[in-house]
Amino acid sequence: MLVIGGGGREHVLAWALALSPHVEEVLAAPGNAGIARVARLLALPDDVHAVAAMAVRERVDLVVIGPEAPLVAGLADACTALGLAVYGPSAAAARLEASKAYSKDFMARHGVPTAPFRIFRHAAVARAHVEAHGAPVVIKVSGLAGGKGVHVAHDVAAAVRAVDAAFDAGHDEVVVEGFLVGQEVSLLVVCDGRTALPLRLAQDHKQAFDGDVGPMTGGMGTIAPVDLLDEDGVADVMRRIVEPTLAGVRAEGAPFVGTLFIGLMLTAGGPMVLEYNVRFGDPEAQVVLPLLETDLYELLHAAATGGLHAIDLRWRGGAAACVVMAAPGYPGPHPVGIALDVPDDLGRDVLVFHAGTALERGRLVSAGGRVLGVSALGSDRADAVRRAYAAVDRIGFAGAHVRRDIGGRLDERKA
Numbered sequence: 001m002l003v004i005g006g007g008g009r010e011h012v013l014a015w016a017l018a019l020s021p022h023v024e025e026v027l028a029a030p031g032n033a034g035i036a037r038v039a040r041l042l043a044l045p046d047d048v049h050a051v052a053a054m055a056v057r058e059r060v061d062l063v064v065i066g067p068e069a070p071l072v073a074g075l076a077d078a079c080t081a082l083g084l085a086v087y088g089p090s091a092a093a094a095r096l097e098a099s100k101a102y103s104k105d106f107m108a109r110h111g112v113p114t115a116p117f118r119i120f121r122h123a124a125v126a127r128a129h130v131e132a133h134g135a136p137v138v139i140k141v142s143g144l145a146g147g148k149g150v151h152v153a154h155d156v157a158a159a160v161r162a163v164d165a166a167f168d169a170g171h172d173e174v175v176v177e178g179f180l181v182g183q184e185v186s187l188l189v190v191c192d193g194r195t196a197l198p199l200r201l202a203q204d205h206k207q208a209f210d211g212d213v214g215p216m217t218g219g220m221g222t223i224a225p226v227d228l229l230d231e232d233g234v235a236d237v238m239r240r241i242v243e244p245t246l247a248g249v250r251a252e253g254a255p256f257v258g259t260l261f262i263g264l265m266l267t268a269g270g271p272m273v274l275e276y277n278v279r280f281g282d283p284e285a286q287v288v289l290p291l292l293e294t295d296l297y298e299l300l301h302a303a304a305t306g307g308l309h310a311i312d313l314r315w316r317g318g319a320a321a322c323v324v325m326a327a328p329g330y331p332g333p334h335p336v337g338i339a340l341d342v343p344d345d346l347g348r349d350v351l352v353f354h355a356g357t358a359l360e361r362g363r364l365v366s367a368g369g370r371v372l373g374v375s376a377l378g379s380d381r382a383d384a385v386r387r388a389y390a391a392v393d394r395i396g397f398a399g400a401h402v403r404r405d406i407g408g409r410l411d412e413r414k415a
Ligand code: GLY
Pocket: 147, 204, 218, 219, 277, 280, 281, 282, 283, 284
């Protein structure tokens, strides 16, 4: 097995793959200090062809590509060209995430429900549009932005500022779309080009601060499962959103192999697509995969080789929560090199997934914005959240930025 990437998502992937009796050894490139406990780390070459050649040299049976950037750069295509089994879509299919302008046009072409939108290539035209149409409105840069490219503007002045900031930062395409009201959920679907299996629904908390305020981040914490859609509701999303999407990708290029991650807004008018991603969510993977009982190697290998129809997804009961511990100042400028003290005895149902960590002269230190994802399993969501925060409170990490309300949005609904 070779896992590509070095964040929390790749840590949970490597951890779950290492549990499989089919897997002799997990390799990871570049990995991080946590992944090093379950995998042998390799340096990650810059060029996708060199990565694929390295996988051949290491006699890897399956390449699992974690992040979007190598997918967009064509790593899956380079692996396929060398005869490797690979879990992750082609660069053509990865356009669903690489370009929001492309993905919104794609949804319009294929009748996938989404917010009304316009695409702009000139700041003055975009400004005139938001001034004429008012707020609230959502401003998105079209290209990859690590989850930080979306701005929800509640008044016209903020919308104009967001438009200007996007063009000033060098983005040449900006999407302006309608603001949708509802609960946001993440649906991850494992696909083999023909069969698509939905995983448990999760909910992320993307804004930096409690109460869903502040700037967008890569994700500050997750909870699963989410009962905002029942089995029929998920089946409806598969029929009205996932199937047309996969049929559209097939019709426009290559079949989709990998994780299709659909950011959904559950509106009064039904589920609508906020965005597509073409890989596991981070930190959605850190709650969904610990709940999965099915052997992850069997699942991903089946997806990579067209065999998903034979896979039976089995789930643990209860729930999982993940609380992200980020560097002080994240998602803005933040220090690195902060000493981390992660006790060994946090409990059997607690899993600490490393995101931005490194070993410095044998000492565990922070090396990024999101540093640790502390996941816990519990008998229900409240129990999982309690266990995750109890673990967070025992981890030494000076100045850590932590949201204290993970999972709370679902409870507000009941209050
Ligand atoms: N958690 C959101 C993402 O992975 O894009």
